[in-house]
Amino acid sequence: xxxxxxxxxxxxxxxxxxxxxxxxxxxxxxxxxxxxxxxxxxxxxxxxxxxxxxxxxxxxxxxxxxxxxxxxxxxxxxxxxx
Ligand SMILES: [Zn+2]
Numbered sequence: 001x002x003x004x005x006x007x008x009x010x011x012x013x014x015x016x017x018x019x020x021x022x023x024x025x026x027x028x029x030x031x032x033x034x035x036x037x038x039x040x041x042x043x044x045x046x047x048x049x050x051x052x053x054x055x056x057x058x059x060x061x062x063x064x065x066x067x068x069x070x071x072x073x074x075x076x077x078x079x080x081x082x
Contacts, residue, residue: 015044
């Protein structure tokens with residue numbers, strides 16, 4: 001059973017909860033854990049059951065973008081000094 005680590009982002013949309021999570025696969029010789037981050041949605045059904053779905057690495061269209069970092073700071077980060 002893969003071990004879930006704390007969600008990096010959580011968004012609520014109606015009865016659905018979107019989580020961005022790093023996931024540990026649990027393989028002893030993996031060496032690349034944790035994996036991700038990956039998006040998951042948990043849908044609360046009327047019956048009281050909850051269904052969880054894996055959405056992949058792409059931010060779902062339903063989830064708003066996080067606050068953008070200033071472009072100045074970002075371009076400085078990309079520059080490499082030789
Ligand atoms: Zn792993």
